[in-house]
Amino acid sequence: MSANYILKRADFIFKNENDWEEVLTKSLARTPNELINELISSELKGRGGAGFPTGLKWKLTSDLKSDEKFVICNADEGEPGTFKDREILSKVPFKVLTAIAICGYVIGARQGFIYLRGEYFFLQQEMKKAISEFEFFCKEIKFDFKINIFIGSGAYICGEETALFESMEGKRGEPRNKPPYPTAYGYLGKPTVINNVETMAHTYTIFKYGAKRFYDLGVQFSRGTKLFSVSGDTPKPGIYELELGMSLSDFVDEFGDDDTKAVQVGGASGFLVPRKKFSETSIGFEGKLVGISLPTGGSMMLFNSSRSMFNVLDNYLNFFAEESCGQCTPCRVGCQQLLRGIKAVKRGEKPAAYLDKLLNLAETMQYTAKCGLGQSVANSFSSIVENFREEMIY
Amino acid sequence: MGKKVKITINGQSVEIEKGTSILDAAKQIGVIIPTLCYHKDLCVAGNCRVCIVEVVGQKRLAPACATPCEEGMDILTNTHKVRNSRKHIIELLLSEHNADCTSCYKNGNCELQLLASEYKIMNQDFIHLVPFRNYTIDDYSPSIIKDDSKCIRCQRCVRTCAELQSVNALTMAYKGEYAQVTTFFKKSMNDVICTNCGQCVNHCPTGALVEKNYIEEVWAAISDKDKYVVIQTAPAVRVGLGEELGFDPGSRSTGKMVAALKRLGFDSVMDTDFTADLTIMEEGTELLTRLKKALAGNDKTVKLPMTTSCSPGWIKFIEHLYPEFLDHLSSCKSPQQMFGALVKTYYAKARKMDPAKIVSVSVMPCTAKKFEAARPEMHDSGYRDVDYVLTTRELAIMIKQAGIDFKKLEDMHFDRLMGESTGAGVIFGVTGGVMEAALRTAYELVTGREVPFENLNITPVRGMEGVREARIKIDNPLKEWAFLDGVELKCAVAHGLVNAKYLMDKVKAGKADYHFIEFMACPGGCLGGGGQPIPTNPEIRQRRAEAIYAEDAGMPYRKSHENPEIIKIYKDFLGHPLSEVSHHLLHTKYTPRRL
Numbered sequence: 001m002s003a004n005y006i007l008k009r010a011d012f013i014f015k016n017e018n019d020w021e022e023v024l025t026k027s028l029a030r031t032p033n034e035l036i037n038e039l040i041s042s043e044l045k046g047r048g049g050a051g052f053p054t055g056l057k058w059k060l061t062s063d064l065k066s067d068e069k070f071v072i073c074n075a076d077e078g079e080p081g082t083f084k085d086r087e088i089l090s091k092v093p094f095k096v097l098t099a100i101a102i103c104g105y106v107i108g109a110r111q112g113f114i115y116l117r118g119e120y121f122f123l124q125q126e127m128k129k130a131i132s133e134f135e136f137f138c139k140e141i142k143f144d145f146k147i148n149i150f151i152g153s154g155a156y157i158c159g160e161e162t163a164l165f166e167s168m169e170g171k172r173g174e175p176r177n178k179p180p181y182p183t184a185y186g187y188l189g190k191p192t193v194i195n196n197v198e199t200m201a202h203t204y205t206i207f208k209y210g211a212k213r214f215y216d217l218g219v220q221f222s223r224g225t226k227l228f229s230v231s232g233d234t235p236k237p238g239i240y241e242l243e244l245g246m247s248l249s250d251f252v253d254e255f256g257d258d259d260t261k262a263v264q265v266g267g268a269s270g271f272l273v274p275r276k277k278f279s280e281t282s283i284g285f286e287g288k289l290v291g292i293s294l295p296t297g298g299s300m301m302l303f304n305s306s307r308s309m310f311n312v313l314d315n316y317l318n319f320f321a322e323e324s325c326g327q328c329t330p331c332r333v334g335c336q337q338l339l340r341g342i343k344a345v346k347r348g349e350k351p352a353a354y355l356d357k358l359l360n361l362a363e364t365m366q367y368t369a370k371c372g373l374g375q376s377v378a379n380s381f382s383s384i385v386e387n388f389r390e391e392m393i394y
Numbered sequence: 395m396g397k398k399v400k401i402t403i404n405g406q407s408v409e410i411e412k413g414t415s416i417l418d419a420a421k422q423i424g425v426i427i428p429t430l431c432y433h434k435d436l437c438v439a440g441n442c443r444v445c446i447v448e449v450v451g452q453k454r455l456a457p458a459c460a461t462p463c464e465e466g467m468d469i470l471t472n473t474h475k476v477r478n479s480r481k482h483i484i485e486l487l488l489s490e491h492n493a494d495c496t497s498c499y500k501n502g503n504c505e506l507q508l509l510a511s512e513y514k515i516m517n518q519d520f521i522h523l524v525p526f527r528n529y530t531i532d533d534y535s536p537s538i539i540k541d542d543s544k545c546i547r548c549q550r551c552v553r554t555c556a557e558l559q560s561v562n563a564l565t566m567a568y569k570g571e572y573a574q575v576t577t578f579f580k581k582s583m584n585d586v587i588c589t590n591c592g593q594c595v596n597h598c599p600t601g602a603l604v605e606k607n608y609i610e611e612v613w614a615a616i617s618d619k620d621k622y623v624v625i626q627t628a629p630a631v632r633v634g635l636g637e638e639l640g641f642d643p644g645s646r647s648t649g650k651m652v653a654a655l656k657r658l659g660f661d662s663v664m665d666t667d668f669t670a671d672l673t674i675m676e677e678g679t680e681l682l683t684r685l686k687k688a689l690a691g692n693d694k695t696v697k698l699p700m701t702t703s704c705s706p707g708w709i710k711f712i713e714h715l716y717p718e719f720l721d722h723l724s725s726c727k728s729p730q731q732m733f734g735a736l737v738k739t740y741y742a743k744a745r746k747m748d749p750a751k752i753v754s755v756s757v758m759p760c761t762a763k764k765f766e767a768a769r770p771e772m773h774d775s776g777y778r779d780v781d782y783v784l785t786t787r788e789l790a791i792m793i794k795q796a797g798i799d800f801k802k803l804e805d806m807h808f809d810r811l812m813g814e815s816t817g818a819g820v821i822f823g824v825t826g827g828v829m830e831a832a833l834r835t836a837y838e839l840v841t842g843r844e845v846p847f848e849n850l851n852i853t854p855v856r857g858m859e860g861v862r863e864a865r866i867k868i869d870n871p872l873k874e875w876a877f878l879d880g881v882e883l884k885c886a887v888a889h890g891l892v893n894a895k896y897l898m899d900k901v902k903a904g905k906a907d908y909h910f911i912e913f914m915a916c917p918g919g920c921l922g923g924g925g926q927p928i929p930t931n932p933e934i935r936q937r938r939a940e941a942i943y944a945e946d947a948g949m950p951y952r953k954s955h956e957n958p959e960i961i962k963i964y965k966d967f968l969g970h971p972l973s974e975v976s977h978h979l980l981h982t983k984y985t986p987r988r989l
Binding site for chain 1 (some may be wrong): 439475483486490519572
């Protein structure tokens with residue numbers, strides 16, 4: 001393990017500067033267009049994992065005329081292996097609240113929501129206190145904005161933005177057909193900006209320091225910093241703010257235990273990278289700088305040689321088979337077939353070649369599932385089966 | 395609206411209204427895309443994913459039913475990627491489906507089976523999932539059987555129950571591998587708020603929801619030499635039956651149906667239309683009596699609006715959800731139950747028969763009628779008034795089993811005594827029909843003149859809008875109805891329980907000043923009933939409606955009170971409308987149902 005810091009660490013998000021009142025007041029003094037341009041030139045992309053340009057999202061919603069619009073902060077942090085949003089909300093809640101309010105100002109919404117993961121119920125008390133303090137200040141500066149907390153009920157799928165709206169509307173948490181997209185037809189059918197907690201926190205940084213400071217960090221297509229939830233076989237699990245674009249081998253040098261066999265980038269719905277591909281893999285959004293570039297919602301799980309990749313995959317597939325909303329065929333039945341399929345191969349009830357049929361099925365799921373959940377099962381499935389095929393069979 | 399976009403489908407350019415789905419666009423140029431969860435009656439779900447197509451430039455495949463056409467889209471519906479994916483999806487559906495086709499009631503009329511056959515799914519490689527589940531069959535309802543092992547979770551039934559009927563008896567529960575269509579706390583369909591309308595059955599693509607069939611019981615009765623089996627045929631059956639037997643939607647097959655029933659061995663084939671006419675006599679008189687009390691007698695206790703009571707789905711709906719309005723229901727039984735009560739009294743007496751030996755069968759476009767026949771209220775003849783209820787589909791099955799070439803049958807007439815009917819009786823099968831029939835008779839009764847509409851066609855109550863209104867002013871009534879002079883009779887019609895709910899909420903809020911409302915549980919009225927041929931969709935309902943109105947126009951009598959057999963039954967048996975005998979046999983009372 002290297003003792004040198006090769007990874008570029010940063011400290012924006014958790015630095016508690018306690019200057020949110022100033023950031024809010026100053027931002028509200030600027031025009032919505034200025035703020036949108038600031039965001040666009042920062043090239044901030046959504047930190048929930050999908051990486052949609054945040055500035056564009058705000059702009060699309062801001063451009064629409066509607067009697068009502070909403071801002072929603074997605075705190076339904078459910079991806080296995082990620083735990084950063086919880087820390088943001090408990091350590092620096094005011095940054096998030098400020099960002100929500102600025103977004104409301106930009107797009108013309110008078111109401112914001114925090115969709116809080118059911119398991120994070122314990123955060124509610126503190127959050128409510130923060131919100132009432134925040135709203136009190138808004139009243140003082142005559143800025144009409146309300147923030148409410150909506151507690152989820154524990155379904156992973158409700159982190160999917162349209163399923164989240166359905167859940168908030170009191171319906172069964174099932175993803176909607178897209179288009180229309182949330183920017184035009186979101187919560188209650190109104191134009192809605194929905195951003196991950198971390199994305200919101202980054203906009204705070206950008207509005208405070210300006211776009212350039214953020215843009216100068218990271219690499220092309222993947223600007224700025226990102227929080228990583230590091231877990232698994234590592235001597236130092238925890239949350240780290242790092243610049244995007246790092247190579248995976250640098251990451252493993254820093255966090256590995258000298259026996260790292262593979263890293264799961266992006267949680268259960270992300271990709272598994274085996275040791276031989278560490279050096280050609282970088283962490284960031286799609287770009288053609290260094291080999292494969294993998295996006296992540298921040299979950300980095302390290303596995304050492306004591307781990308059975310079959311068990312890892314079995315665990316993920318159990319998760320998906322249970323957490324699929326059950327609405328669309330490829331995801332509902334596909335997940336069960338993948339799960340039962342690898343077990344059948346392992347037990348020798350199906351020939352090894354059956355894995356190829358499953359790989360083909362995973363590809364179909366990627367093309368045809370209704371939402372990100374079913375589409376991304378193939379990520380972990382294919383990357384594990386292709387790289388550790390022998391572990392699946394013997 | 396009306397903005398056009400240019401797209402290409404399989405290389406063929408087409409200009410289409412912006413926002414049209416790829417599915418509809420393809421259909422317009424003769425490209426068929428298979429569907430399962432899609433149904434013309436329902437909102438787009440996009441969850442079966444069978445209709446996926448390739449949009450050039452997009453990595454993912456798009457569901458044709460849920461994707462609107464955008465300018466410049468280049469769509470391919472038959473690429474390797476599409477076929478491979480679609481085949482996978484069908485295989486997946488089959489892997490969680492109890493595909494025991496040969497022992498399935500829907501064998502031969504199953505959309506999943508058809509797809510599997512089109513795509514030649516020969517080797518089922520995927521692991522069969524059904525054995526891992528503890529599926530149960532719910533057959534406690536007298537109308538509907540629900541078999542979860544055949545469910546493919548397309549949610550058509552769920553959307554039907556919510557969007558068309560606002561009943562929500564069926565809903566999705568659990569998630570992932572455990573996701574299933576179920577009822578409140580997984581109770582039997584018989585024990586929840588379900589109207590037995592059977593729209594879920596009619597919309598189910600597989601055999602997960604089917605009617606409870608009484609085919610074998612009826613065959614047994616027919617072959618029992620001791621029994622005299624009488625069958626009555628509902629108005630809507632004659633315009634639907636043909637669809638099951640090789641005719642196009644909208645074909646009228648009254649004469650062939652009668653001939654087929656005689657060949658099946660029914661001892662007497664008579665018509666529910668006769669008791670539809672009788673319903674008009676009783677219900678019309680009841681309405682006028684209520685109006686008289688309210689308007690002339692200033693009686694504040696009279697319940698207005700009066701509502702119809704022919705649709706058993708509607709009856710159960712009001713019993714559950716608006717029990718405080720039960721007094722607004724006409725006390726008339728439905729035509730089916732009037733017929734049942736009369737066949738074992740009036741008919742048995744006239745034919746000098748032992749009513750105990752009569753088996754009374756009905757063929758209905760309806761599954762709720764099965765429940766209605768089993769109600770404890772329906773034993774006024776001293777026996778169970780209607781012994782077995784068949785749906786249009788079950789009758790078609792019997793005709794096929796008997797080896798009857800339906801197309802070659804010569805038309806025959808209904809048997810006498812309770813077989814004569816009028817155009818007013820036949821339009822009971824279409825939404826607005828009971829209203830129209832009632833107005834034809836009531837108006838004439840009150841004024842001595844025919845209703846002031848060309849050819850007796852009261853067009854304002856016709857059509858397919860969910861709620862329709864009509865107002866008819868009464869001028870110069872006969873002397874005994876003088877209190878109605880200048881009164882505007884306000885009527886409304888609602889079909890589909892979602893519209894019934896809308897109207898009832900208005901009544902409840904005091905925002906509806908109608909005198910008379912016709913409610914039909916099913917969209918389009920009985921012709922769109924849960925027991926009608928599958929598929930039923932807006933276009934088919936329209937055709938069946940046209941057939942019903944054509945049937946009406948071709949009848950020698952168009953008004954219920956002119957039916958010679960109606961005149962005869964009042965003379966020989968009932969006396970007059972609302973007489974004591976009528977009250978005993980033809981009227982009933984319903985009670986609130988709570989759960």
